[in-house]
Amino acid sequence: MREAIGIVGGMGPAAGLDLFDKIVKATDARSDQEHLPVIMVSHPGDIPDRTEYLLDGVGSNPADAIYDILRLLEQAGATVAGIPCNTAHAPRILDDVLKRLDDEGASIRLINMINKTIQHLRGQAGEPARIGVLSTRAVRTLRIYADALEAAGFDVVQANDEVQDKLVSPVIFSREYGLKAFAPASEQARANVLEAVEHLADGGATAVILGCTELPLAVPESNHHGVWLVDPTQVLARSLIEETYPHKLAAPTS
Amino acid sequence: MREAIGIVGGMGPAAGLDLFDKIVKATDARSDQEHLPVIMVSHPGDIPDRTEYLLDGVGSNPADAIYDILRLLEQAGATVAGIPCNTAHAPRILDDVLKRLDDEGASIRLINMINKTIQHLRGQAGEPARIGVLSTRAVRTLRIYADALEAAGFDVVQANDEVQDKLVSPVIFSREYGLKAFAPASEQARANVLEAVEHLADGGATAVILGCTELPLAVPESNHHGVWLVDPTQVLARSLIEETYPHKLAAPTS
Numbered sequence: 001m002r003e004a005i006g007i008v009g010g011m012g013p014a015a016g017l018d019l020f021d022k023i024v025k026a027t028d029a030r031s032d033q034e035h036l037p038v039i040m041v042s043h044p045g046d047i048p049d050r051t052e053y054l055l056d057g058v059g060s061n062p063a064d065a066i067y068d069i070l071r072l073l074e075q076a077g078a079t080v081a082g083i084p085c086n087t088a089h090a091p092r093i094l095d096d097v098l099k100r101l102d103d104e105g106a107s108i109r110l111i112n113m114i115n116k117t118i119q120h121l122r123g124q125a126g127e128p129a130r131i132g133v134l135s136t137r138a139v140r141t142l143r144i145y146a147d148a149l150e151a152a153g154f155d156v157v158q159a160n161d162e163v164q165d166k167l168v169s170p171v172i173f174s175r176e177y178g179l180k181a182f183a184p185a186s187e188q189a190r191a192n193v194l195e196a197v198e199h200l201a202d203g204g205a206t207a208v209i210l211g212c213t214e215l216p217l218a219v220p221e222s223n224h225h226g227v228w229l230v231d232p233t234q235v236l237a238r239s240l241i242e243e244t245y246p247h248k249l250a251a252p253t254s
Numbered sequence: 255m256r257e258a259i260g261i262v263g264g265m266g267p268a269a270g271l272d273l274f275d276k277i278v279k280a281t282d283a284r285s286d287q288e289h290l291p292v293i294m295v296s297h298p299g300d301i302p303d304r305t306e307y308l309l310d311g312v313g314s315n316p317a318d319a320i321y322d323i324l325r326l327l328e329q330a331g332a333t334v335a336g337i338p339c340n341t342a343h344a345p346r347i348l349d350d351v352l353k354r355l356d357d358e359g360a361s362i363r364l365i366n367m368i369n370k371t372i373q374h375l376r377g378q379a380g381e382p383a384r385i386g387v388l389s390t391r392a393v394r395t396l397r398i399y400a401d402a403l404e405a406a407g408f409d410v411v412q413a414n415d416e417v418q419d420k421l422v423s424p425v426i427f428s429r430e431y432g433l434k435a436f437a438p439a440s441e442q443a444r445a446n447v448l449e450a451v452e453h454l455a456d457g458g459a460t461a462v463i464l465g466c467t468e469l470p471l472a473v474p475e476s477n478h479h480g481v482w483l484v485d486p487t488q489v490l491a492r493s494l495i496e497e498t499y500p501h502k503l504a505a506p507t508s
Contacts, residue, residue, distance in 0.1 A: 001322065002296055013278045013285040017271060021437075022296075024267045030435040035298040038273075044289035046255055076295060076326045078449040088362060106271065165466075176306075181284040184273075 002037050005240045006078025006108065008069045009042030010083035011050070011062075012180045015213035015233065016042050019084040022237035028250040036245055039076050041069045049088035051138040051139060061188045062088060062138060063096035070101065074108040080243045082111045084213045086134045090144055091116045109243070117209060117232040117240045118152050128228060130155040132200030132208035134168050134193070146213050157203040159196060166191040167199075172214050185218035193219045201227045255439040256291050259494045260332030260362065262323045263296030265304070265339035267317075268436045269467035269487065270296050271340040276491035282504040290499055293330050295323045303461050304341035305392040316342060317350035328362040334497045336365045336388050338467045341390045343368045368399060370493045371463060371486040372492040382461040382482060386454030388422055389445065390442070390463035398422055399465050406419045413450060419452075421446040427497065439472035447473045455481045 003021060009016025020040055029035045047066065048059030066088060075079050088094065089112065098110065121127060131154045133145045140146075146156045159168055171192040175181050179189050193215055197208050207228040210216045216231040223229060241249045259277060263270025283289045296351055301320065302313030307427050322343060327335050343347065343366065352364065375381060385408045387399045393399075400410045412420055425446040429435050433443050447469055461482040464470045470485040477483060495503045 001300055003321075004297070009292075010286060010289065013289045013292070014275075016277055016508075017278065020274075021268075021271055024271065025437055030429040032264060032298045032301070032303065032434055035267045035296075037299060038263075038267070038294075039326075040292075040294045040296075041258075041293075042274075042289075042292045043255055043258070044286045045291060047286070050287070065255075072330045073292075076330050091381065175284040183279055208306075232304045236419055 001077050003044055003079040003223070003244060004037035004039045004077045005244055006070070006073030007040035007082030008017060008081060008153050009040045010067055011083070011088060012194055012214065013042050013044055014179070014183050014217055015084045016040055017026045018213065018217060019082060019233050019237055021236050023240060026237050026241055026250050027248050032192070036248060037243065038074055041072050041080050043069060044190060050062035050085060050090070050093060053068045054087070054090050054092060055141060056139040061093060061096060063093045063100070066093070066097050067100045069110055070097070071106060072218055074106055077136065080109045080110055080111055082115070082240050083111060084236060086211045086213060087138050090138060090142055091227060103145045107198060109250065111236065111239050111243060113232050113236040114148060117230065117235045118148050120235045121154070121230065121234065122152055123205070129208035130157060130204045130206060132203065132205030133211050134159060134196050134200070135173060135211035136204055137164060139211055145209060157200050157205050159199065163196050163199045167196045171198060171218065172212055179214035182215070189197070189218040197224050197229065201225070255331050255456050256496060257333040258291035258293045258496055260324070260327030260334060260335030261292065261294035262320055262327070262337045263294045264298035264301055265337070265342060266468060267298055267473055268433070268437050269298050269338045270294055272467065273336060273487050273491055276488050278492060280491050280495055280504050281502050283502070290495065290502060293332050297323055300303045304339060304344070304347060305390045307393060308341070308344050308346060308392040313416050314500055315347060317347045317354070320347070320351050321354045324351070324362055325360060326363070328360055332362055334365055334494060336367060336494050338367070338487055338490065340368065340465045340467060340486060341392050341399065341501045344392060344396055347384050361490060364489065365497060367486050367490040368402060371484065371489045374403050374489045375461065375484065376410070382412060384410045384458045384460060385463035386457065386459030387465045388413060388450050388454070388462060388469060390426060391418060394418060398411050399463060402505060411454050413453065417450050419454045421450045424464055425472065432491055433468035433471050437471070443472040449493060450477060451481055451483065455479070481499055
C-alpha cells in the first residue's frame with residue numbers, strides 16, 4: 001500500500017474527524033480512487049486531559065499514549081502524522097514524544113501544527129501585526145502560541161482571566177454545552193467563541209487564532225466582523241498533504 | 255490499549271468519515287476520555303470501484319484491498335470492523351473477504367451492514383410492508399438488498415432504469431456534481447435523491463433505504479413527506495458500539 005498520512009485522533013474525537021475531513025476536502029479529487037491514504041487512530045480513553053496534566057499535575061503525561069499511537073500509525077503505513085490538539089504541542093508533552101520517537105528509531109515524521117500556523121500567518125500578504133489567540137488555559141498560561149508568535153515578530157493579545165474562565169474554557173470543556181460534550185456545536189458554544197473573538201478585537205487583534213481544535217467546530221467561518229479567524233486544523237490538513245502528495249493539494253478556498 | 259472499533263474507509267472517504275462521526279455521536283460521552291477507541295484506515299486509491307468490478311468486469315476484486323485493510327485494523331487493535339460501502343457487501347466481494355479472513359485465522363469480526371439494516375427494519379414498531387431501495391447500479395442489479403428484504407418478508411420496490419440512470423447513479427458518481435466528487439453535497443445531488451425517493455413512494459414504498467453510503471450525505475434527515483428514510487451507516491454505527499461497548503450506546507435520536 002502507498003505511504004499514508006497519519007492522524008493521532010481522540011483529542012477530542014470530533015477534532016480528529018475535523019482534520020480528516022479537511023484533508024479530504026483539501027484534496028484535488030473527483031473519485032474515490034483519486035483520494036489520499038489516511039489512517040486515524042482515535043484512543044480518547046487512553047490519553048489523559050492535556051490541560052489538567054500541564055497546569056494541575058493531574059494524571060500521567062499524555063505523551064505516553066501519543067507515542068504509542070504514533071508507532072501504531074507507523075506500523076500501519078503512515079510516514080507523516082499530525083496531532084490535532086494544540087495543547088498537546090506544549091513542550092512538556094511534545095518534546096517527550098519527539099525524544100521517544102528519536103530514541104526508538106521511529107521513522108514517522110510529526111508535523112508541528114503550531115509552527116505551521118505561524119508560518120502560514122507570516123506567508124500571508126498583508127499580514128496582521130497584532131494576533132489574538134484563543135485556547136485552553138494551558139496554552140494561554142504556558143504561552144505556547146504567544147511566545148512563538150512574538151519570536152516571529154508579531155504582537156500578541158491573549159484572553160484575559162474573565163474571558164478565559166467565563167467564555168473560552170467552558171466552551172471547550174463544559175459538560176452542559178461544551179464542544180467536547182456536544183456535536184454539532186451548541187448555540188451557546190458558538191456565542192461564547194464569537195464574544196471572545198470580539199474581546200480580542202477590542203484589544204487590537206486583526207486576526208485571531210482559534211488555538212484549540214474544538215473551537216473551529218463552533219465557528220467554521222474565516223472572518224468575523226472583519227477579523228480574520230485562523231484555523232490551525234485547516235493549516236495542518238494542507239501541510240500534511242504538502243508533505244506527502246503536494247501535487248494533490250487543491251487550491252485554497254478562503 | 256483497549257479493543258477498538260475498526261472502519262474500512264475510503265469507499266468513499268466521506269462515507270468512512272460519516273460512519274466515524276456517527277459512532278462518536280451515538281456514544282454516551284461528555285468528555286474526550288469517555289469516547290470509544292476507533293481506528294479508520296482509508297486507502298481509497300487501492301480499492302477498485304465496486305460497481306465497475308461487479309457489473310462491467312473492470313479492475314481486480316476489491317476484496318484484496320479490503321482484506322489487507324482489515325488485517326491492518328486487526329494488527330492495530332481492532333476486534334470488530336464495519337465496511338461503510340453497501341456495494342462492497344455483494345457476495346462476490348464480501349464472501350471472498352470472509353473466506354480469506356477465515357483461511358488466515360484472522361480474529362477480527364466483520365459486522366454486516368446490510369443484515370443489520372434489515373434487522374433494524376424488522377425491529378421497528380409499525381414496520382413498513384413495502385420498502386424502497388436506492389443504491390448503485392450493482393446493488394440494484396444484483397438485488398443485494400432486494401433479495402434479503404424479500405427473504406425477511408418485505409415487499410420491495412427498486413428504482414426503474416430511468417430513475418437509476420438519470421438520478422441515482424449520477425448523484426453518486428458524476429464528476430460534475432456527484433457525492434464522490436463534492437463535499438458538502440451539491441444542491442443538485444440533494445434534489446436528485448429526493449426526486450428518486452418520491453418515485454419509490456409513488457411505487458408504494460413507505461420507507462426507503464438510502465442503500466449507498468454516499469446518499470445520506472446529501473439527505474441526512476430521516477423523513478421526507480412522510481416516507482421513512484433509512485440510513486444504513488447510522489445502523490452500522492450503532493451496531494458497532496453494541497458489539498463492543500453496549501453500555502456506551504446513546505439513546506436513539508430519531
